[in-house]
Amino acid sequence: MNAGEQARAVGDAVLYEGYLLYPYRASAPKNRVRWQWGVLVPPSYASAEIGEHSSARVECLAEPADHPILHVKLRFLQARTRLDTEWDEAVEHEVDFELPLSPLPVETPFQVPGDGQRTQELSGVLTARADPLDGPFGGARLRLDLHNTTSWPADGVREHALRHALLAAHLVLSVDTGHFLSMLDPPEWAKPAVEACRQERLWPVLIGDTARSTVVLASPIILYDDPAIAPESPGDLFDGTEIDEILTLRTMTLTEEEKREARATDPRAAAIVDRVDAMPPELLERLHGAVRSLRPVQPSVTVAGVRVAEGSRVRLRPNLRGADAQDMFLAGLVATVRTVLTDVDGVTYVAVTLDDDPGADLQHTHGRYRYFSPDEIEPLEGAE
Numbered sequence: 297m298n299a300g301e302q303a304r305a306v307g308d309a310v311l312y313e314g315y316l317l318y319p320y321r322a323s324a325p326k327n328r329v330r331w332q333w334g335v336l337v338p339p340s341y342a343s344a345e346i347g348e349h350s351s352a353r354v355e356c357l358a359e360p361a362d363h364p365i366l367h368v369k370l371r372f373l374q375a376r377t378r379l380d381t382e383w384d385e386a387v388e389h390e391v392d393f394e395l396p397l398s399p400l401p402v403e404t405p406f407q408v409p410g411d412g413q414r415t416q417e418l419s420g421v422l423t424a425r426a427d428p429l430d431g432p433f434g435g436a437r438l439r440l441d442l443h444n445t446t447s448w449p450a451d452g453v454r455e456h457a458l459r460h461a462l463l464a465a466h467l468v469l470s471v472d473t474g475h476f477l478s479m480l481d482p483p484e485w486a487k488p489a490v491e492a493c494r495q496e497r498l499w500p501v502l503i504g505d506t507a508r509s510t511v512v513l514a515s516p517i518i519l520y521d522d523p524a525i526a527p528e529s530p531g532d533l534f535d536g537t538e539i540d541e542i543l544t545l546r547t548m549t550l551t552e553e554e555k556r557e558a559r560a561t562d563p564r565a566a567a568i569v570d571r572v573d574a575m576p577p578e579l580l581e582r583l584h585g586a587v588r589s590l591r592p593v594q595p596s597v598t599v600a601g602v603r604v605a606e607g608s609r610v611r612l613r614p615n616l617r618g619a620d621a622q623d624m625f626l627a628g629l630v631a632t633v634r635t636v637l638t639d640v641d642g643v644t645y646v647a648v649t650l651d652d653d654p655g656a657d658l659q660h661t662h663g664r665y666r667y668f669s670p671d672e673i674e675p676l677e678g679a680e
Contacts, residue, residue: 298504299470299510300468300470300511303503305524305525306503306513306515306519306523306524306525307468307515308532309525309532310333310515311373311388311466312464312534313464313517313534314330314534315330315373315386315464316534316535316561316564317534318533318535318546318547319546319554320547320565320568320569321554321557321565322381322383322557322561330384331375331458331461334465335348335461335464335465336350336420336444336462337349337350337444337457338445338447338448338450338457338460338461339444340447340449341448341450341452341454341457341460348454349496350444351441351442351444351496351497352442352496352497352516353440353497353498354440354467354495354499355437355438355439356469356476356479356512357429357435357438357476357479357482357486357490357493358397358435358436358438358471358474358475359434359435359474359475359477359508360397360426360435360436361474363473364396364397364471364472364473365394365396365472366393366395366424366426366438366471367392367393367394367469367470368392368393368394368395368440369390369392369470370391370392370393370442370465371388371465371467372462373387373462373463373464374386374387374408374418374462374463375461378414379414381560381561383562384455384458385562385564387415389408391406391408393422393424397436397438398425399425399428403422404421405421406421406422415459416446416459417446418446418462419444419446419447420442420443420444420446420462422440422441423441423443426438426439427439429489430489433485433486435486435489437489438469442462444460444461446460446461448460466515466516467514468511468514469512469513469514470510470512472510475510476509476510476511477490477507478502478506479500479501480520481506481507498515498516499516499517499518500513500515501513501519501520501523503522503523504522505521506521509522526540530571530579532564532568534564541580544575544580547568547569547572550569555569595636596636597646599670599671599673599675600675602675602677604633604646604670604673605633606633607632608633608675608676608677609631609632609633609676610630610631610632610646610673611628611673612626612627612629612668612672612673613628613674614626614627615671629650629652630650630652631648631649631650632649632651633647633673634647634648634649634660634665637667643669646669646673647666647667648665648666650666
């Protein structure tokens with residue numbers, strides 16, 4: 297997957313985050329207040345006192361080459377009413393801009409037509425500018441402002457205002473020459489410039505790298521650099537407050553009447569229910585998760601002068617202070633080392649299976665281990 301495809305995949309998750317929450321029925325209280333992320337309402341409804349805004353800003357750093365062109369893709373949802381229910385569904389929109397990187401602001405208006413009944417006309421302006429950074433290293437600070445300029449005589453009802461809003465609005469920035477710098481971990485010379493940047497309801501993260509990249513996602517949800525969709529995830533669930541496995545299992549418990557109501561609420565809800573109903577056991581097993589923060593670091597680790605590696609037998613001496621409370625039941629048990637790992641901070645762990653566990657071989661096949669630090673194990677080879 298290239299950076300553009302990755303930006304779209306993560307952007308899709310942002311686009312529909314919170315769109316429809318479990319139990320996926322319009323009658324559920326949690327689905328009566330909608331559209332939480334990236335909502336840019338018309339100016340007539342905007343008010344900082346109620347937390348509704350009509351504009352967003354993102355600033356980031358770039359090291360552009362000669363005569364760079366900034367490519368901007370604006371993505372958002374438009375609310376569309378349904379004739380058979382009060383539930384509003386979503387229509388996806390994308391607007392593309394090609395802007396020269398200039399210290400002078402470049403304003404580009406855009407419009408989205410409406411049919412006057414189910415959808416309403418939307419209008420907005422994207423403004424971009426690039427200011428050279430002080431100092432000998434070059435580079436520029438990019439600033440993009442997104443405004444909803446839709447004219448609407450506000451009636452004070454949020455549900456009505458949302459039909460004139462840009463929903464889940466976010467930007468994908470890319471350059472053909474040059475690259476963007478990380479705002480989370482910039483080079484030392486760029487840190488003062490990063491601290492001077494201002495973000496308002498959009499947050500820039502690199503796509504495809506964690507240091508520098510030609511693609512940035514400006515998201516209404518704060519993310520880390522190089523975000524990605526877990527390969528185990530079989531499809532959209534829209535509810536980021538839960539994990540896929542829990543949501544899938546909960547959806548399986550819905551009654552047939554609840555499933556019928558969910559299917560009638562929205563086509564996307566129907567797709568979730570249908571997918572869960574047809575999910576094979578092996579796919580459900582994948583949802584149990586995977587450990588990505590650990591990776592093989594070395595074939596062995598030395599404990600009390602003894603080399604401990606795959607196949608070594610050890611006695612567990614867990615540190616019960618600050619550890620999992622269940623570890624107290626493992627104290628003194630004999631285990632077999634399956635691998636030695638390190639996390640992202642460089643801390644070493646020993647992955648083991650219990651020798652008296654009849655499911656140890658099955659757990660090893662699925663890569664499910666118990667993890668201990670080297671000071672929590674006692675090598676049996678040395679003791680013997």
